Amino acid sequence: MATQTASGRSRNGQKAEAKPFAKAADGPDEQEPGHAEGRSPIERLVEAVARAIRARVPVADLDERDPDYIRESLPAQWLVASLWFRGEVRGLGNIPEDGPVLLVGNHSGGNMSPDSLVFTLAFSTYFGVERRFHQLAHNLLLSMPGLGFLRSYGTVAASPENARQALSSGAALLVYPGGDHEVHRPTWEGNQIDFDGRRGFVRLALEHDVPIVPVVAIGGQETALFLSRGEGLARLLMLDKLLRLKVLPISVAVPWGLNVGDMLGHIPLPAKITVEVLPAIDLREQFGPEPDVGEVYDHVVTTMQETLEALAAERRLPILG
Amino acid sequence: MRVQAAIDIVAPPQLVWGFVTDPTRYLHFMDGVTRWEVASEQVSGCGARYRTLMRVGSAEVGGLVEIVEHEQPRELAWTSVTGIDQRGRWRLRARANGARTRVELRLQYGVAGAGVLGWLAEQVAAPAVRENLRRSLRELKRQAEHEQARAAAAARRAAAAAAAVPTRR
Numbered sequence: 072m073a074t075q076t077a078s079g080r081s082r083n084g085q086k087a088e089a090k091p092f093a094k095a096a097d098g099p100d101e102q103e104p105g106h107a108e109g110r111s112p113i114e115r116l117v118e119a120v121a122r123a124i125r126a127r128v129p130v131a132d133l134d135e136r137d138p139d140y141i142r143e144s145l146p147a148q149w150l151v152a153s154l155w156f157r158g159e160v161r162g163l164g165n166i167p168e169d170g171p172v173l174l175v176g177n178h179s180g181g182n183m184s185p186d187s188l189v190f191t192l193a194f195s196t197y198f199g200v201e202r203r204f205h206q207l208a209h210n211l212l213l214s215m216p217g218l219g220f221l222r223s224y225g226t227v228a229a230s231p232e233n234a235r236q237a238l239s240s241g242a243a244l245l246v247y248p249g250g251d252h253e254v255h256r257p258t259w260e261g262n263q264i265d266f267d268g269r270r271g272f273v274r275l276a277l278e279h280d281v282p283i284v285p286v287v288a289i290g291g292q293e294t295a296l297f298l299s300r301g302e303g304l305a306r307l308l309m310l311d312k313l314l315r316l317k318v319l320p321i322s323v324a325v326p327w328g329l330n331v332g333d334m335l336g337h338i339p340l341p342a343k344i345t346v347e348v349l350p351a352i353d354l355r356e357q358f359g360p361e362p363d364v365g366e367v368y369d370h371v372v373t374t375m376q377e378t379l380e381a382l383a384a385e386r387r388l389p390i391l392g
Numbered sequence: 393m394r395v396q397a398a399i400d401i402v403a404p405p406q407l408v409w410g411f412v413t414d415p416t417r418y419l420h421f422m423d424g425v426t427r428w429e430v431a432s433e434q435v436s437g438c439g440a441r442y443r444t445l446m447r448v449g450s451a452e453v454g455g456l457v458e459i460v461e462h463e464q465p466r467e468l469a470w471t472s473v474t475g476i477d478q479r480g481r482w483r484l485r486a487r488a489n490g491a492r493t494r495v496e497l498r499l500q501y502g503v504a505g506a507g508v509l510g511w512l513a514e515q516v517a518a519p520a521v522r523e524n525l526r527r528s529l530r531e532l533k534r535q536a537e538h539e540q541a542r543a544a545a546a547a548r549r550a551a552a553a554a555a556a557v558p559t560r561r
Contacts, residue, residue, distance in 0.1 A: 139505070142503060142505075143503060143504075143505040143506045143507075143510070144506070145451075145476070145503060145506070146503050146506045146509050146510040146512070146513030146514070147506070147509040147510075147513070149449060149450065149451055149453075149513050149517075150509060150512060150513050150516060152449070152450040152451065153448075153449030153450040153451070153516075154449075154516065156450070157450065158449075158450030158451075159450060160450065160451075163452070189450060192450065192451050193450070193451050193452070196445075196451040196452055196453045196454075196475075196476075197445065197451075197452050199455055199456075199474050199475055201474060
């Protein structure tokens with residue numbers, strides 16, 4: 072495949088509900104906060120940090136996915152997924168054997184989300200590393216030092232353009248519509264699907280005429296004590312304007328104790344992670360030639376919520392599962 | 393990593409051979425195996441390919457394998473084409489003048505280039521894989537001996553029926 076790049080630089084003013092993903096990728100030129108005059112030193116500092124982080128966001132290149140690298144790292148993933156998280160993935164046979172497909176997951180566990188690890192391992196071993204598989208992740212995750220290896224796994228910055236490229240290439244694409252809003256929800260809301268009304272994934276599936284396969288995971292929200300998304304704090308620090316970060320999560324996590332921001336990650340508690348893959352939804356077959364986006368969204372969320380509640384009912388104890 | 397298990401089955405090698413060369417039977421006697429599908433036009437024999445998966449820990453591992461040795465009714469070996477590196481072998485040897493069969497199942501697996509963590513994963517997985525092989529052989533023994541007993545009973549009934557017919561006349 073020819074090298075394709077996308078930086079997702081043209082989404083100013085896009086409404087939140089139109090985004091397929093948590094936070095679309097920002098190009099370095101996007102949402103420049105304007106002139107520094109009249110800004111406080113704190114604002115200028117935050118702005119400078121934001122610029123530095125944005126500059127680190129790699130340009131998406133689907134060809135950076137490296138099947139050999141993935142294959143060689145499977146044993147390490149397997150050790151963590153099997154011994155630490157006792158991962159269990161059911162229903163992989165519901166994913167079409169080939170062709171593009173949109174895997175829509177709920178997201179849990181903060182910045183050290185274990186459900187991604189458990190599911191991507193299961194997908195790679197079940198279908199083989201030869202099958203194209205991409206995941207969308209927040210800009211900040213991809214720009215963090217030491218996480219460049221994620222690109223070798225096929226992870227690209229979350230943006231509509233990157234999603235389109237991946238599906239056009241025939242890949243399976245994993246998206247978490249709830250993004251940072253959902254992944255940092257309080258622990259006591261762990262058994263709730265919360266996409267925050269983001270319906271872009273439905274439009275994406277319709278645009279490419281690909282099936283949606285819901286992927287429901289449980290356990291991630293037990294890997295730390297998540298207290299708050301810290302939305303007020305994020306607004307106060309203008310992170311929403313500068314980094315498109317609407318949350319600054321507050322949790323109690325190992326080894327930090329009180330963990331604000333979760334920027335350095337944390338050591339997740341060894342909660343049992345169970346993932347259930349639901350039957351594929353062919354949107355036009357099930358909802359007619361012109362499906363109503365809201366109706367499809369409600370159906371997907373309701374189906375996932377029912378499955379999550381069933382998985383929650385199976386769990387006897389937190390963390391132990 | 394190489395794991396193996398062996399068992400004696402009270403059935404002739406030819407009968408056991410029928411089990412180990414029939415891809416449709418693997419899901420019924422191979423413990424932990426979640427997939428054993430024919431992936432080539434050729435169903436059995438050298439060159440036949442199967443898509444295989446075995447649940448080990450939190451993943452189903454395996455891949456596309458190809459039969460590379462097919463010596464009836466003694467040796468059947470396969471090697472991986474895609475997926476993890478693996479090489480498997482059934483060794484069937486006649487005992488007690490062909491009335492019994494010594495069955496050995498060997499599996500070598502690993503991921504080349506995975507380094508120390510790859511080695512560690514192989515060691516950690518070994519007990520589970522070995523137990524899968526042992527259970528598989530026990531189930532194979534149960535099914536093969538059941539089929540042998542059924543065949544013997546049918547033969548006895550047929551012989552009895554054949555012997556009974558002239559006496560009525």
